Amino acid sequence: MEAQIKFVLNDEIVECFENPALTLLDFIRKHKKLTGTKEVCREGDCGACAVIKGEINENKIIYKLINSCIYPIGNVNAKHIVTIEGLNQSEFTPIQQAFIDEAASQCGFCTPGFITALTCYLLSEEQYNYNTAVDAIAGNICRCTGYMSIRRSVNNLIDSVNANWSHKLSRIDNLVGLKIVPEYFRGIQNKLMEISTDVVKTIRLNEGKRIICGGTDLFVQHPDDLTDSENEYVSDSIASEITETETEIHIGANVSFEQFNRSDIIGLYFPGLHEYMHLIASLPIRNAASIAGNIVNASPIGDLSIFLLGINAKLILVNNKRQREINLKDFYKGYKSLDKSDDEYISKIIINKPSENFYFNFEKVSKRQHLDIATVNSAMSMTIEDEIVKEAHLSFGGVAPVPLYMAKLSKDILGRKIEPGLLQYVVDDSQNELAPISDIRGSKEYKSLLVKQIIKKHFNVLFPEVFTAEVIT
Amino acid sequence: MSRKVIKSVTNLYDKKIERLAEVPDEKLPPLKNNKELKYIGRGISRIDGYDKVSGTAVFTFDKILKNMAHARILRCPHPHAKIRKIDITKAMNIKGVIDIITKDNTEKIDWYDGDTFIFDEHLRYQGDEIACVAAENEVIASMALKKIEVEYEILSHVTDKMTAVKEDAPKLYDWGNISPDANPAKYNRGDYEQGLKNADQIIEEEYNTQFVIHNPTEVHCSTVDWNGDHLTIWDSTQGIFAVRNSVAAALKIPQNKITVIKKYMGGGFGAKLEAGKYTVMAALLAKRIGRPVRITIDRKEMNLAVGNRPDSYQRLTVGVKNDGTLTALGMTMYGAMGAHRDGAGCQWPLRSLYKCPNVKVEEYHVAINTGRSRPFRAPGHVQGTFAFESIIDMAAEKIGMDPIEFRLKNYAEVEANWEIPWTTKLLKECYKQGAEAINWKSKRNKKAGEGKGPVKRGVGMASQIWWGTGGPPAYATVKLNRDGSVHVLSGTQDIGCGTYTILAQVAAEVLEIPVERITVSLGNTDEHPYGPSSGGSMTASSVTPAVYDGALQIKAKLMSGASALLGVREDNLVYSQGVIYSKDDKNKKKSIQEVVRETHEQILVATGARNARPQGVMLNSFGAQFAEVEVNLETGKVKVLKIVAAHDIGRTINRKLLENQFHGGIIQGIGYALLEERVIDHYTGKVLTTNLHNYKMPTIKDAPEIEVIIVSEGDDQISAIGAKGIGEPAIIPTAGAIANAVYNATGVRIRTLPITPDKILNQVYNIG
């Protein structure tokens, strides 16, 4: 079951044979004895194990943050992996210095995760500011400091980096010059070129093999299973393009959440997207998790499934013999049951380009404001002509065994006028299609109530002049 | 500077703790006045900063020894069962499995004060220990756990305390489910019934608080190694001496045959105050297989088996006159200890925060089929303060008084339980400065919930009292080398709070040398003099005075050495910045390096001791926190906008580290108020929140603005340093302040923590 793995770990080329399901974290800590990278939750929820992943794309290295505890070693081929040890220099890096000056570590167990996350932020963002830098560490849990000192460190850091940045130099020259990363970073591109020749560039269909893109869910749910089975690990650069035709947007199955978030094409049609995406998982998870994975996982509260249902997306399914198209809303048959045979996989997700009078909103209510599983989430889209609903799609998560597309309601409101009375109609009608259950995220009564509240919110956000604060209360 | 041995007495809850301790014979000279202090009180950066930001700090979790085996524990999947049979044959046959211990092949070793054994056949909770496997690596060990065959006799279980106290509930012990120590634990002051009769208003309310889990980032773990008959234990612990003594007793070996070491650790918050079963198991395995053993538990085990804050049901009664005078306070409470005896009460805030002549308390501590409770940052006070400060808020509203005025009206001038004065109490000052900082007058809704629109804002506050303040025995050795560099050694621990740094600051202050010249070494039972466990906000307040004493002794030695070398009488010498001068002739001088060298010493050594606690007075820390919140009544979401924390904690030793401690405590308090909860399915008896996916702790995005105000200076009756301790005070009033602010914002009173969106909406829309 072992496979050959070849990648660059910090400044050294590593070649080994490993079970591809071995987590990168175990490889780093146990095999390489690099114990600066910590383990806290082992399921992507804390950022203590964060490492930087670099990959060549069109002659540039693209760096992204990942949680090594749920990242298979099978996916690191031809990549650059950087741990805290690979950032240390003869003096403190400015990030480390900022942490020391503001006493931003207490017990220090979480600190390497924060340092690598912030380094990766500087390696990957086009512009630096305090808010996006804080977003970059929103997935890092610290149980001691209360985060204030970390915020101050970030603030000082961003100010000093921006003040000392030379616009004449390349990013890497700046970062090396500022001692944010060590000198050896300059030579990484060549090293990667050297070892990248025999990397697989397509998805290989193989009887009985599970295709794993991000694996952020599987490594939490069935880590042992993965070690014992044969899987096809799909590297990030495969099937990960977002393209457009005249009327459609095509999203490769392996497009990650974060790629989706940052895509110019998507951003053009869904300008509010960043707001929603910040409610969905932490950056390292968004970097690894694939959209197709979220759809296939079929969690009744999957954020992106709900999002895509709300705009009536379509899927392209393929196997060795054929290819077919199916509406996402018809894909879910029952709890974790899909209209997909074992040998099929999703190759693409297609969404129609919205017309001019298109309205869209996404809402999510969870216990913790950020990075939490939703109690209830929902998306609603509408196309309006002369105040009349021409097309509508409404989806809800957390209120049925599947990500719920409200088929009846979406049909029932066609031809209706956008006027205050519509709201009560939609609220009443919505209750017919729900089947919430009580669980740790809330009672079924509470979830039904949330559905009503969220519908009000949708209308208030999309048509504030019609559904004013008075109308919705 | 002579010493004496005293019986040191500390009042802690209703216990009188007596310990023999050596202390300085006389009161030590005071610190210089604040303006002249160069190190104490300054925001000096951590001296262990490098190790932490570079990832080179070796935590116990990172401790690797040559030829080490890895151990994992098999735990009971059922909430209540008996073992009929264990078969380890299949597991032993796995390649790479070295040894497995169970109740069948080990001696019975008493644990949890005789409630159970290291391996018991009666399994009392989901997570109770059954077997421990040593293997070549963790993957194999985990595989072996699945192959151990256990036949269980399933017993009926009870995981809810109010069910457990019923007569027909399944019983965990011969004595039933209510602890013999608290069935009920009673306290009476004055005449409670009469107090109610004297009241104009009587308010009665019920409160519930949830179980929460410490969840420090570093899991509990040990690495152990036998060398002949000597056992070395690296442990992620808050108490190295506690671990040494428990393991010595368990293994029946002398204490001098055990060394416990802890350098860096990833937090504890109370969960790591005692030795864990896992350490004993690792020691047993290591002995049997003749190899070092590393044992770790995983996040699921963290959430099942190594401690939690107990929950509480509290029925509170307040009698109050229309002028605001409290006439009676009553409490009946039930708290779940989990499967083994441990404290689960929370009466102290009610008994000690305000002046009230008539008090009646009854507490029941209940055993249930879940993991055992452990002290968690201000045990009891966090639950108690939320409920008590909520009902006080209601009482103030009922008689139409501002909550702060109401508290001032009932301000306790002397400690109410023992009727003795406090050394210092600056709670009034906390109210005043805190209220100003949050803008109490203008931000507070006159009528709760009066704000317009669905998004409401409001402010609320709550007060705090805590023990802390430290005491003997606590020792620290100070060594001065020939080059003028200094070692400070103490057998206490730095669990993240910054003990390394503050001890260096104290030595630097006395010897007037830079902090960089000082190394602090902690956490080794062989090499260091006794230092206290790091809990109860006692480390700084106990150990800094010992370092002070040790450094003063070194200074005295230097002075007498210099006197001999210079031929000048000691009282004619001055010490300044590491140089000793003759008062009369500034050219007659010796640097401390010269004194050590020329007296032919290699190092000067002195061991300092913590001074005795003052008698006939009470020592407490105080504080008040103010919360501003925003509540969205459409979604039920609560957002904390700002917390102001104004506290009387004695002297600030290091402002940066102090703020950190406060921020951390407050954020944990926000987690307690809004997010965190161990959820149990009572039907199956299983815990549903066994990972950080379901057990939500606050992230950087949940952190509001926090302002910390310290109203106190050093309390010199406590010690020359005068610190009271801060770890615990920080978390105590947070939840109460938030709950009261939520009420002020919305008019909705949440009596059950955590305050989640559903509870708010359920009340607003009257459902569920």
Ligand code: FES
């Ligand atoms: S260990 Fe928590 S995210 Fe990896």
Ligand code: FES
């Ligand atoms: S400093 Fe302890 S977890 Fe962050």
